[in-house]
Each structure stands twice: as C-alpha cells, then as structure tokens.
Amino acid sequence: MLKASFKRHTLSFNTPGGTSRGVLKTKNSWYVEIYEQTKPDVVGIGECSILPRLSVDDKPHLESKLTEVCEQINIYAHSLHESLTEWPAIRFALEMALLDLQNGGGKKIFHSDFVVGMKAIPINGLIWMGEMEYMQEQLEQKLKAGFDCIKIKVGALDFKKEIELIKEIRRRYDASQIEVRVDANGAFSPDEALDKMIQLSKLDIHSIEQPIKAGQWQVMADLCKETPLPIALDEELIGLDDFQTKEEMLSIIKPQYVILKPSLLGGFKASDEWVRIAEAQNVGWxxxxxxxxxxxxxxxxxxxxxxxxxxxxxxxxxxVFSNNVSSPLEVKKGHLFYNINEPWGVLPEENIIV
Incomplete structure (x- = not known):
C-alpha cells in the first residue's frame, strides 16, 4: 500500500524574470511525496511546477486535485497516464515520484553517465527581458561564465533594441563562437512575424521559438515553409495529448524543431512519445x-x-531562484554537471498538506 502527501513551495526569483507574458517575481511548486506503508523511510519525490497563464494545470482547484490524488494514490499510481490527461503537471510529479520510489528514493531515477558525474549536459545561457542595460549585464555574465549558446527572450521591448543587443554579440563573436537562439513566446503577430525573422536571420540566429501564438496551425505552417531561419515549436505542443493529434500537428506545420518541457507535456512517457513522433518526421528537438x-x-x-x-x-x-532546494546540480562553463559529492538539501517544511 502506498501513502502520499504534498507540500507547497513558493520559489522567489533572484531578479524578476521578464517574458512577453509579463514579469515573474515568484512561482509555486508542489512536492508530492510517496512511500510504501511498510517502508516509510524510502520516499519518492516529484515536483508539480506551474507556470501562470501557460500550464494546463493553472486552475483554482489545483490543490483540491492534488489532495484527491494523494488520498487515492493506490488508484492513481496505476492509471496516471489515462486519468490525469487534463493535469499534465500533476501527472509529471506523480510519474517522477513513483520512478524515484522504484529506484530507492535517492532522486537518481534515470541511470546514465550524467548521474555518476562522468558526463555533463551542454546548456544555453538565458537572457531575460528587461531594460537594455539589464539585458546587456546578463549577457556579459553569461559570456564570462563560459556559455557558447545564448538564448534571448524577445517580443516585449522595442524590436530595434532587441536587434541591437544581438548585433552587439555578433560584433564580438561570430556564429561559430557563440550560438544565439531567440524565444518570442508567441509575441509576434502573423503579419509581422516573417519580416522580423528576416531581420533576425541576417544575424546568424540558430532558431526562433514560437514566433506567433499557438493554435494557428496553417499560419505557422506557412511561416515554417517561408522562414529564413529555423522555427522551434514550444507552446504549440501544450495541451496535445492524443498521439494522432501530435502526429497531425507536426505533419501540417512541419517545423524544424520542437522543444520538450515534461512539466507542460505530461511527464516522461508523454515526452518520449513526442521524441518518437518528431524523429519519425525528421524534426529536431x-x-x-x-x-x-x-x-x-x-x-x-x-x-x-x-x-x-x-x-x-x-x-x-x-x-534563478534565491530559495531553491540545494542539490548536486552545478553549472560550469556552459554545462550542467551532477556533483556526486554534494548532498540534497531538505525540502521546505512550510505549507505541508496531507
């Protein structure tokens, strides 16, 4: 018999995170803890993370649903992929906690050279939207830290100023030295998107994420056909849970890339499905x-x-958070490492909900 509970954690940003959907100062996560009644000391932990106005689970009764899931954990543990299709972040948390429990509760749930400290993952350095001086400051920090791939949020400021920031990078580094990605979060209108992408393409941009709002499949398909730089779908994937719908969307739009966010897509099994569909259609990810x-x-x-x-x-x-749970994860020279000598911190004890 399984037992489960959850607790809320309000994460605070070191500095506000600006996107085209607004500025984030805090965000909530809920940690789901699961254990077997006969082995209460072995606990699997999963995180239900919500992005306001983007996560499907961003609903007033989220905690009521989490309470229901924890109270009926022995039912949901066997049916999460079928019964939680409308709650992808909860499904992700439950799947993660169960995998963690199966592997002994040590937060090592997928075995690879990464979790034994033998291999690092290359990552991009993220530049948040804000005043130009603030964005330039972030850029300097990322370059000094050794990142050779930079991702810049665009769409909320004067586009000319955003272009100037990228030009500043290109004056100092060519595309063989620094890869630049941009993320519009759907901020461009269909009428202006192609012109803006043409301007960006002159700066050797690697790709642009979600140039227009999701749900406009034919408009996006036309952009992917005409675009002078690769398009990566992001928000377009959210809310699509049926295999055939996923296949249909990719076959219609024909993007160059898709971006996989397990919290928003319903977990690892769902993300694996996206990988299979994308690779079958020669779409990168x-x-x-x-x-x-x-x-x-x-x-x-x-x-x-x-x-x-x-x-x-x-x-x-x-x-990005000032009160994150301490972990073995470390960022060095543009790579994510798992430091096996660093222990996990204790989860926050406030807001415990059984």
Whole structure:
C-alpha cells in the first residue's frame, strides 16, 4: 500500500524574470511525496511546477486535485497516464515520484553517465527581458561564465533594441563562437512575424521559438515553409495529448524543431512519445525546463541525459531562484554537471498538506 502527501513551495526569483507574458517575481511548486506503508523511510519525490497563464494545470482547484490524488494514490499510481490527461503537471510529479520510489528514493531515477558525474549536459545561457542595460549585464555574465549558446527572450521591448543587443554579440563573436537562439513566446503577430525573422536571420540566429501564438496551425505552417531561419515549436505542443493529434500537428506545420518541457507535456512517457513522433518526421528537438525547482530540473536533466542529445539544452534555470532546494546540480562553463559529492538539501517544511 502506498501513502502520499504534498507540500507547497513558493520559489522567489533572484531578479524578476521578464517574458512577453509579463514579469515573474515568484512561482509555486508542489512536492508530492510517496512511500510504501511498510517502508516509510524510502520516499519518492516529484515536483508539480506551474507556470501562470501557460500550464494546463493553472486552475483554482489545483490543490483540491492534488489532495484527491494523494488520498487515492493506490488508484492513481496505476492509471496516471489515462486519468490525469487534463493535469499534465500533476501527472509529471506523480510519474517522477513513483520512478524515484522504484529506484530507492535517492532522486537518481534515470541511470546514465550524467548521474555518476562522468558526463555533463551542454546548456544555453538565458537572457531575460528587461531594460537594455539589464539585458546587456546578463549577457556579459553569461559570456564570462563560459556559455557558447545564448538564448534571448524577445517580443516585449522595442524590436530595434532587441536587434541591437544581438548585433552587439555578433560584433564580438561570430556564429561559430557563440550560438544565439531567440524565444518570442508567441509575441509576434502573423503579419509581422516573417519580416522580423528576416531581420533576425541576417544575424546568424540558430532558431526562433514560437514566433506567433499557438493554435494557428496553417499560419505557422506557412511561416515554417517561408522562414529564413529555423522555427522551434514550444507552446504549440501544450495541451496535445492524443498521439494522432501530435502526429497531425507536426505533419501540417512541419517545423524544424520542437522543444520538450515534461512539466507542460505530461511527464516522461508523454515526452518520449513526442521524441518518437518528431524523429519519425525528421524534426529536431531539445529539452527545456519550465522553471521547476531543482527537484524537477534534476529529473528532466536525467531524462535528457539518457537520450544523448548533443544539442545545448535549456536546463540552466536552477540558478534563478534565491530559495531553491540545494542539490548536486552545478553549472560550469556552459554545462550542467551532477556533483556526486554534494548532498540534497531538505525540502521546505512550510505549507505541508496531507
């Protein structure tokens, strides 16, 4: 018999995170803890991470659903992939906790050279939106820290200023030295998207994430056909749970890349399905965290490592919070490492909900 509970953790940003959807100062995560009644000392932990106005689970009764799941854990443990299709972040947390429990409760749930400290994962350095001086400051920090792949949020400021920031990078480094990715989070209108992508393409941009809002399949398909630089779908994947719908969307839009965020897609089994569909259609992919704390980030990094994808991944967000759970995860010279000599910190004790 399994027992389960959860606790809430409000993560605080070191500095506000600006995107085209607004500025984030805090975000909530919920840690689901599962154990067998006869072995209460072995606990599997999963993180349910919510992004406001983006996560499917961003609903007022989220905690009521978590309470129901924990009270009926022996039912949900066997049916999570069928019964939690409308709650992908909860499904992700439950899947993670159960895998952790099966592997002894040590937060090592996917075995690879990464979790024994023998291999690092290349990651991009993220530049948040903000005043130009602030964005330039972030850029200097990332370059000094040894990142050779930079991701810049665009779409909320004067586009000319955003272009100037990228030009500043290109004045100092060519594309063989620094890879630049941009993420519009759907901020461009269909009428202006192609023109803006043409301007960006002149700066040797690697790719642009989600140039227009999700749900406009034919418009996005036309952009992917005409684009002068690769397009990576992100928000477009959220809410699609049926295999045939996933196949249909990719076959219609024909993007160059998709970005996989397990918290938003319903976990690892769902993400594996996206990998199979994308690779069958010759669509590239990389994984990105969705501002999980270190518990969720750790699991996503381990899942990414077993797929041996050599592209820079979006897994550097563990450093953005001032009160994250301390972990073995370390970022050095543009890579994510698992330091086997660093122990895990204790989960916060406030807001415990049984």
């Amino acid at each position: 990389w994984a990105t965290s969705a501002l999980e704390g270190n518990v969720g980030l750790n699991a996503i990094a381990q899942w990414t490592a077993i797929h041996d994808n050599s592209m820079p991944q979006g897994l550097g967000t563990g450093q």
